[in-house]
Amino acid sequence: MSQATSATPPIVSLRGVHKYYGTYHALRGVDLDIGSGEFFSLLGPSGCGKTTLLRTIAGFEDISQGTLLLSGQDMRGVPANKRPTNMVFQSYAIFPHLTVAENVAFGLRRRRDLDKRAKGALVDEALEMAGLDGFGPRAAHALSGGQRQRVALARALILKPKVLLLDEPLSALDKKLREQMQNELRRLQRHVGITFILVTHDQEEALIMSDRIAVMFEGEIAQLADPQTLYRRPLSRRVANFIGTMNFLPARVNGDMLDIAGLGRATVKPDQAPGGMPSGDGHIGIRPETMSILFEGDATPAQTANGKVVELAYYGDMTYYDVLLDDTETPVTVSMKNLVGRRVLERGDRARISWDERSLVVFS
Amino acid sequence: MKGGGLRIYAWLYLVFLYAPIVLLPIFAFNDATIIAFPLSGFTTKWFAEIPNTPALVQSVQTSVIIAVITALLSTILGICAARAGAKYRFPLKAPILGFIMLPLVLPEIIVAVSLLVVILALGLPLGGWTVVLGHTLICTPFCIAILNSAFANLDPSLEEAAFDLGETAWSTFRLITLPLVMPGIVSALLISFTISLDEFIIAFFLTGTEPTLPVYLWGQLRFPQKIPVVMALGTILVALSVILLTIAEIFRRRGIARAGGKDTGGFL
Amino acid sequence: MAMTRFASSEASRGLLMVAPPALYALLLLAVPLAAIFAFSFWTQDFLTIDFTPTLKNYREAFSEPLYGELILRSVLIAGSVTLATVVLAFPIAYFVSFHVAPNRKSLWIFLITIPFWTSYLIRVFLWKVILGYNGVLNTTLQGLGLTEEPLTFILYNANAVVITLAHAFAPFAILPIFVALEKIDRSLIEAAQDLGENRVMTFIRVTLPLAVPGIVAATLIVFIPTIGDYVTPRLVGGPNGLMIANMIQTQFLKLNNAPMGATLAVIAMTVVTVIALLFIWLNRKWLRARS
Known part of the structure; x- marks a missing residue:
């Protein structure tokens, strides 16, 4: 896959990285190259090792085995305060006894080459970039969540790190503010051109913001890809399940011919089995939005299937139907836009589904 | 007003608490x-008599010196224990801290007689420093209790953030940790100072020829004519x-506010 | 291996940090306690100590009725003090936790702790003034015409010791109960009332059981130091109010019999520990039986 390796030379490079806590194996052989200027996300459920990996890059955790290079330099034995990385902490870690400006200027203390005025100018510039004009003299403990996040960003970016590490920076914000900050972070990253590595458990957030995403389970990278590939061509059922919703149906596989329970026959291309084409028993995955329910007067497409609505959830703009296809045991979810004049089916109604073999993903 | 009966009881209880004071x-x-x-009339002569009682003045000096040294020692020991408890995992942690x-x-x-036995067995002379040793032993747990909440309220990522921004372990402690736990340190110093100043039994057993203030007062309580001066001093x-x-x-409150924590009330 | 090096480096930093207070406690607490224990098996004749291990002191302690009586009295007085203190303290803790506005709670706790931080000796002495034959209480009662004769059962006996100690240890009882009550999620109370319980039954079925840890802590915190108290029995206890600590002091400083004093100290410590453990055990058993 061309997207799995970045075009620019890697700024972060991990080879065979393992991390043990006592007998607990937190990282199980991570290989990863992250390019200069990339917005990269580490995505996974809690306890998958994504935060450990981030803290390893920052220098807060030793590597038990393997190597970590930052801009080509081996980081073994280099402590966090000597690394060209800076971090935005989950709690933001704003020093409560300092003002906003003092917080932002904190990392400049050791810069003997800058005089007071030059430092002041840098602080003003960083505050402006983070959208904190005029907040300098404020007391840090009186800030709102969104403002604290901005201070944390300004404080880290003022040092012009090669890599900015963000540990679930948006998880403490409410939904509206989170969406706003997602856009801002993305814009800020393009503006400064620094590599961002974001840790998140929110797949939507990762899809929206990232150039590339590494999905992690149990200390291993399960898939490394750009958002579209990750969504359309998940390597495994587990990844598919973690990114969005996917229906799975058992299928008989014979070369590129499939016989799918409830749906019927289909032919697929090799790239529709990113994890390798199985032979004999397998599964297919199909996303809810790639299927639709046919109403009277709709043109009849080539591939259809019949079933019964067993449950539905009305979301306003969308309706999600659980349809039990004939001769199957578990219902599939079909999402439908609530267009003008389109009626909403009821529980127990018969439903005719249209689907497209090009949207199938084949798993073992 | 909620809790009418309880409120009356609470005020009566305060009367009980404050009656002697x-x-x-x-x-x-x-x-x-x-x-x-x-009562027979107003006078300030008992207060005037305090500076004219050399033994009393001497005992106050002794007590203050002992209390200052005790406060410093027990707060330093308390910082070590509270810091170790909040930041590190190590073998036998709970038993060591519990001990x-x-x-x-x-x-x-028990503390008093056991220390006395050892000091006498070693043939060491009793004096102000033996009282300091005993007082430091009983004040350290109080300091730890106060400092524990100060260190526990400290978000560990604050120290990591300072380190990440280029500071060393020591300058992180100086610039971040110390200012944030300083209110706890001040109240630990004051509490241990107060406990040492007031402590009687250990001082009674371990004091040498120079009595501390409570030991001196204990001697005076037997002589009725000295008691009004004791009252003045007590005031x-x-x-x-x-x-x-x-x-x-x-x-303490400022410290909690500064660390962004919630007030859970009280030293203990 | 790198991983063990990391783990051990954290452990060694922690141990290094905890070493000063731990060594201090080892040298000035563990060693002296061990010495007391050793002393209790030795004997003393005037100023020379006989290091031959013997159970003589313990035999004497158990055969001489005075010692047994003092220990029993100490336990009884400490028990009464604990009961009185905790029972009197609970309503205060409850009041402050449930009926005082949140921003005034600190003030109340502060008011309750202040008397505790004023000279213990002087406070005890002032109780003597209050409870005495010509004391504040008697002159007030007579002045109001409530009593003819001064009350004599309130000074120089165990009653006086109980009153004075209940006063001295009040904050020690109030604070742990208050903390336990503060931790109770207020919606639990509302849930109980929503499920049909009245206020009294809500208190008995929800509030009280959840406050038990605080009550247990209060009981132990009051009982343990009280049993070893020296000042109060001496000042207000009279001859029938003296406790084991007074005898330990006498053995050490007046009779020059350190081994006997040590023996009594060991016995006192054992009694305290056994009672405390028994209390905790009964409590655990009771809690388990409930759940």
């Missing part, structure tokens, strides 16, 4: 040697304690 200034300003009602806290639940007489001590404790409480 209220009597103190009454008799300190009463112009009679006998400590009893009815350090043990004097809190040990009758003071000054109460006033001082209240001032010190108010300062300690203000610092």
